Amino acid sequence: MFGQLIVSGLAVGACYALLALAMVIIYKTSEVLNFAQGEMAMISTFIAFTLLDTYQVPFPYALAITFLFAIVLAIFFEMVFLRQAKDPTVLGLIIITLGFEMVLMGFVGWKWGPDQRALPFPVSNIEAYTFYGLIISKINFWTLIVSLVLMLILFLFFRYTKLGIAMRATQQNQLAARVMGIRTKWIFSFTWAISSMVGAVAGMLIAAMGVLDPPMMMDPLLKGFASGVLGGMTSLPGAAVGGALLGVIENLFGGYVSLSFKSVVAFAIIVLMLCIKPSGLLAKHYVKKV
Amino acid sequence: MASILKIENLTIAFGGIKAVNNVSFEVEKGAIYSIIGPNGAGKTTIFNCISGIYPPNSGKIFFKGEEITHLKPYRVAKKRIARTFQNIELFSHMSTMDNLMLGRHIHMKTGVWRGATFIYKNSKAAKEEIEHRGKVEEVIDFLDLQAARNQFVINLPYGTRKLVELGRALALEPELILLDEPSAGMNLEEKGDMIFSIQDIRDDLGITVLLVEHDMNLIMDVSDRILALNFGEKIAEGLPEEIQRHPEVLKAYLGEEEK
Amino acid sequence: QAVRGVTDTEILIGQWGPQTGPAAPWGAVARGTDLLVKMINDQGGIHGRKFKYFLRDDSYMPAKTKAIAKEFVEQIGVFAVVGGVGVATGMTARDYLMENKVPWGGPVTGVYEWIHPIQKYLFAVYPLYDDEAFNMTGYLHEKLGFKKIAMFYQNDDYGKQGVMGVERYLLKHKIKLVEKVSAEVTDRDLSTHALKLKNSGAEAVIMWTNPTGAALILGESAKIGFKPQWATSSTLSDSALMMQITRGLWGGMITSFFGELPDSNHPLMVKYREAHKKFAPQERWGVFYYAGIIFAEPFFEGVRRAGRNLTTESWVKAMETIKDFQGIGPPITYAGIKDRQGGKHVFYGKVRPDGSIERITDWIRITK
Amino acid sequence: MDIKRNYYEDIELFKSNTILVWSILFLIFLAILPWFIMKYHLLGLSIYIVNLIAVHAIVAIGLNILVGFTGQISMGHAGFFALGAFTAVILVLRWSFPLWIALPVAGFVSSAFGFILGLPALRLKGPYLAIATLGFGMTITTIIKRMEFFGGRMGLQAPKLELFGTPMKDIHYYYVIMVIAVLMTIGAVKLIKTRVGRAFIAIRDSDIAAEAMGVNLTYYKTLAFAVSAFYAGVAGGLYAFILGFINPESFHLIMSITFLAMVVVGGLGSVMGPICGATLMTYLDIKLQAIQDISLIGPALVTLSQKYMSIAGISNIAVIVYGLIMILIVLFEPLGIFGFWIRTKRYWKTWPF
């Protein structure tokens, strides 16, 4: 059982990690906690659903159109709402994302109704691979692969292009960043677009593993957020590590101690970790110097 | 006169770099004592150690004969040591008045219950508040801050903000005040005023001053004694005239030619 | 003297139900009732009075439900509340409605709260979950011969009453429940839960959860090759939906039912389906949509029996005369002033691989 | 500066007679409001809704002490709210405490937990603090759910209270709640103006400087949590009784977020702001579905839904509008509704010019 718990822990962890990644990308540039992340992913998934189910669009095309939609949606939100805020406080920005979350949630409910659906997906969520007696469903396996690859690409991209540093610079001091010639507005749009795409991937995978309905991202998003914090909100590898850790810890706790406190324990552990390392596992703690 | 502050073999390192290395000095009560040294010599770090923001790796700090080495900053403040900061650290969304009132924090007692429930002018909380406002008003007069009294400090000019910060430190009624580059960013006129203010603080209020500055005119005008640091180490200590001529100080800090 | 919400031509009635938020799928019930109202009005109403129906969205938040109840009584002035989804939500309104003598027919949950203690103006319809679970365990154990039974339930009042019933039966017959696994309503990862169930070696698993939970646990179980006989409550009797969201795993499920099957030839069902085409063609003809009819039928029957002289008291009297009344739901009987639990029957069906349902029993009485 | 200042002016509640007069008028308004509501159902209000608004306002004022003044975020206030609710109900139900004792006790129980939560929160900032508080809120409700003592997941029925032998109705609760709300508002205003409040704000603006001026960070940060939780606890106690039935499920994350939204939308860092925010958000939350009943818009929305959207989801329009209002207020008035109010006031003051 131990091995199986770890394997399925890693599999969920991968989803958490993707969402954490999406949140971290945005937080890295603008210090905004994007609570609309889940709903953005959810609406993208519904678009994919409509394409696949109603219009019978072949999967690769549907995927491409969905990504396009995710990008447009994110850029729209960033430009039309966030950017227009005058003298925004961090909290104000959070509330804007919360408002946007409601708008999206309402829109999806209005358009598609509240019923649960199944997202047609090329990879089965029931068939499984077996390695040395450990069972991992095809979709979980591919989720792991996809998130690892995505993580690696993003990590390398941000590490080895100037852009990665520029993103952090933008978060820390927008004025100075602009004075360096960093096109902060462009960076914002860009990161929102990337993040929304990563979110859409997560959304589709989560829907394919379970059920597609408007509230489907509420729990995963929280866990994703928790993973991001656990790993350190400014660290991409942190998001991956945080997600995997959270998934595994949760599963082990659920398996051996108590299922009913499973989801709470995740938070308890995070709080304990934060007491020791206040900025997450992989981010350096900064104390302002006077 | 007895020494009010005594530092013994203070050492602190950040990841291998010794920011302050085995520095000892004593400040006499009622003196204006200056610390000079090139950028990154460890002056601010010494201040941070005294006020408890950084715990030193080794060495001891005594205030009025009592050891304060590992006290938390607020406990140090309670011993009546106040300070200003190199990059102004004011409460920017409070008025000047409230900034200074915060300086009175340690002298006041009102807690949550009393604060939330006082009703009339003679309630304890109100009385205390009024009394301390009176004190603050004295500080405001002392520094000529009347014009800024009710403004949010975020809207004040740089020079005035520096004064407010000084005022906040004075409001604490300290016995020792640590001033970190009080005249940086000021124009000549304001620098001149600052010289008088520092002297007044010592002469009128009887507060011992520990000063870090890069403006040599100011240093020479006000200091009783000067400590010169370089790379965290003491290179010289003495009267202003001695320091001014000290070869190492000249080399590391003042620049050799000129004058 | 005037009766609140009743005029010469009109009777005002109201219902709350989540139309938004996570519980919104259940909100279909409230819209189903609307269909019945439209149909009745279309036929000229009852005793010359047509119904005016107020549907309010409470998003499954108790504070809102109470506000709606107050609006119904103080501002709109309804004659009665019909249906109403949710326990926690309904409980904030129950006492208030009763104090104000507002008739309440057919709350949309099968819990004890509605009949314990007996409320004079509250007539429950939904068969009790507890009894349902008790009986279902018996069915699995006695009729189908399963010895090792496990339970998977949702961590809320609904799931808990299911557990109560199952455990009550097992205790009575001195059998041990091999495993009892619960999930939060919001949980989207049930892999550990499935693993625990599998490790228990259960032959049959009774499931008391919402559609999402059911789909997830079936998926996870299939993944790890755990294939017991599943059985579940009437809340999951919408097999068309379940078939779709479980991607076919629903086949073989044993379900209890509180109403006719969606494609039943029952004459009333035929009539309702026609009305559905006429008045609300956009709605999906799902079990919970027409459940809105099931839970409201007895109320209207009461109004019919009360006659033209409709008052709160006359309605209560009329309701108490209902014996073996059957619409498309279970037979309804209110045996006097001590009995406010109308529905006491369910029937069982087994889901065929194509999603259609094989009715394996007739209506079975589950409440003694 | 020869004018002798009367320093009391600065901390006086009513700085001028105009404010005093307005305050008295406002109190009178509050006193007779129920009569208007019962008679005319102003804006579709019922006394119950006003009670709910007042309870939310108390939470929001308390939350603002933490968020707006001390600069620490909390996404777990529903937890404190729940603690207060359950404590109050249990005290009255199991040990027959009178309400006027049960409420403060509920407040103190919450505030004790606030203090505990404040400790790990000391070094945390931003998202880290958000997740810690969020986790706290979820943990509290999960624990309550698990304990039969608290009624388990079925929840608890609040006992019916009596006032001079007659059962208490909404209108009685109204006056009880209003008195408490007004007192707690005044308390918050005064607290902010005196030593403790100053220390809170100082921590928000520069914790290092605050500490160097003698403010004990540990103490004041946890104190802010405790005070804030106290407000939530008292409000929770009231909430339980106006609702009549409490269930741990209903104190969820969305509730915490709504509280936060009330504070931000109303205006951070003022005492009136959160009150405005609580009023608006609560009212909208309950009444927004009425847009479907408005004469012209309603049918248009139905047609729209039939044509392009789904009729089953039509109620979601209210959610969309709610979200949009939230966004727009924060977007165009960073100081919240209260900022808007200040601007209009200033505009009128200088009006002809």
Place this chain on the structure above:
Amino acid sequence: MAIRGVSLEVQERQIVSILGSNGAGKTTILKTIMGLLEDQPDKGTIEFIGKRIDGKDAEDIVHLGISYVPEGREVFPELSVEENLKMGAYTRKDRKGVKEDHERVITHFPILFQRKDQWAGTLSGGEQQMLAIGRALMARPKLLMLDEPSLGLSPILVKEIFGIVKTINGEGTTILLVEQNAKMALKISDYAFVLESGRIVAANVPNVLLEDEDVKEFYLGIRSEESAKGYQRWKRKKRWR
């Protein structure tokens, strides 16, 4: 209104200083040129090498070749010193040139090399100032604008800074300098403007300005020796209120 009716021209390859007391509007001028103010100038135009740049975004202006050392350092506190410098060269594509400039910065400010992996936020005040200047140099701008570069630097470094400015200028960079330290600034400038309450009150080559009694007294602190300190303090206060 922080500045009004200001016209100033900076010739190529010159060092031009703007002097003036606190709050005179010096920073505002630089920020306006950089396009950093939310409200673009109500009236007037800004041109750079013949191109209108008013109304443009700061980012675009930087790309045109203007570099700016903002008042108050504004380093990226949680980036290392090295990364801060890298950001300075953000707009540049020529790796070799960047490397050269990096070396040059390090020879000017060796301490930055010693601290290269330290977070900029934990540098001492003066080190941060050096970093801010170094960072701006990394862009190898056509026009370098410095806002009080000597703030918080030790006397020896102040001299050095002015030396560096002179050197850079010699290498072909035009310099617009805002300074409190008027004496030093005038020493290296080719031209200077004196600003008072948002207006230009004097503009000339340093030699001429140095003759001006008012300028001498108020900006250079050269005062008649006989006046007692205290008396003068009061007099000055009165006159400037």
